[in-house]
Amino acid sequence: MEMSESEGANGTGKAVRVSPWHNQNNNKRCGMVDWGKALETFVVGFGGVFVTLIILYVGIVIFSKVVMSVTSMTAKKE
Amino acid sequence: MEFGLFQKILFDAGFMHLTFGNIVMWAIALTFITLAITKNYEPLLLVPIGFGMFIINLPLTGLMDQGGLLWVPYHYAIDHFDLIPPIIFMGIGAMTDFRPVLANPKTLLLGAGAQFGVYVTFFGALLLGFTMPEAASIGIIGGADGPTTIYLTSKMAPQLLGATAVAAYSYMALVPIIQPPIMKLLTTVEERKIKMKQLRNVSKLEAIGFPLVATLIICLLIPAAAPLVGMMMVGNLFRECGVVERLSGTAQNELINIVTIFLGLCIGATMPAQVFLQPSSLFIFFLGMIAFAFSTAAGIVLAKLMNLFLKDKINPLIGSAGVSAVPMAARVSQVVAREADKRNFILMHAMGPNVAGTIGTVSAAGLFLSILMG
Secondary structure (H helix, E strand, O other): OOOEEEEOOOOOOOEEEEOHHHOOOOOOOOOOOOHHHHHHHHHHHHHHHHHHHHHHHHHHHHHHHHHHHHHHHHHHHO | OHHHHHHHHHHHOHHHHOOHHHHHHHHHHHHHHHHHHHHOOOHHHHHHHHHHHHHHOOOOOOOOOOOOOOHHHHHHHHHHOOOHHHHHHHHHHHHOOOHHHHHOOOHHHHHHHOOHHHHHHHHHHHHOOOOHHHHHHHHHHHHOOHHHHHHHHHHHOHHHHHHHHHHHHHHHHOHHHHHHHHHHHHOOHHHHOOOOOOOOOOOHHHHHHHHHHHHHHHHHHOHHHHHHHHHHHHHHHHHHHOOOHHHHHHHHHHHHHHHHHHHHHHHHHOOOHHHHOOHHHHHHHHHHHHHHHHHHHHHHHHHHHHHOOOOOOOOHHHHHHHOOOOOHHHHHHHHHHHHHOOOOOOHHHHHHHHHHHHHHHHHHHHHHHHHHHO
């Protein structure tokens, strides 16, 4: 959706980018949403969170195994 | 002459410029302060937010005009340089024990699943006419993480900062009311009675290494999440390494308290009546509720799905703790589990998805920034 410029809409005296919700003169609402981009955001975003946490999971499992084996080796030597 | 002076003083007085909207905002501010004091709903945030909201709705104070008392910290520490949310994350990291995640890393997946509400709400906000950056800022409320919501909104849709921050903190305070009905609806009594195996002991070396491993992996995958993840993990390293107790203490006490005062006041001050009393604020509160409900439900459903493949079953109630709201959401899981079986203790198990949810929300925010602003 297109945004318009409005001065000081957040009470800070600086220009902010605002949606039609904050510009009562603009009655265009959801006709211009780029649904392709929205779908891409969902797939890449939600999928990305899962992939990140799965990689973190694998990383933690490997890290824990390394630490435990090093700890047990050290303990055996002692 | 004297009459002219009197007229000038009268005209310069704030009450001559009061609007009905200002008085409505006083009532809202008073409600927040009352709820914080009487019900203990997120008092550390809602008291300063309520007061900031109150004082900014006194006409002609100039507190948020350029150079004004609250404009300076807002402009430099939140809006322009985004300093305060990462500093709060340092405090959160210093206060958080990640051992439950290290002991049972599978719970990381529940933290990811509970971000579903963020994306459902993103679409809901788009349908209601919000722009994509605004929709992302509203969706992230579902992560139940106040500082992340503020960080993302200040970067993507600063005009919505007050409403999204207040919605996030309000719903975090309402976790014990919002979550239990959804948890009971989606689980059977037998599922709620599932007892989980005691967590293994995590060594000190693992606890010290975790912040480094997590920073390495997350920041390499989502560089935009580095300010929040980096600060959270350095705070955690202070806590776990055991040799910088003063730094750890400062991060989790004095520093986080100081920035919380400015954060609360400045967020409250972004809500003058003409900005806050818009249909968009109502929609943001409505969408925030949807986000929370979907995140809770998704965590539980994912836990049930995981049970189809796991030998040692997990209690699906811990899935709802995947929304961040640390440690409130984990406590709610414990309370609901004990209602089904008084001898069932799942609090430490629920802390796993709970802290994983924080990481998941930060990752979601970083991905929004990369996709929509990158």
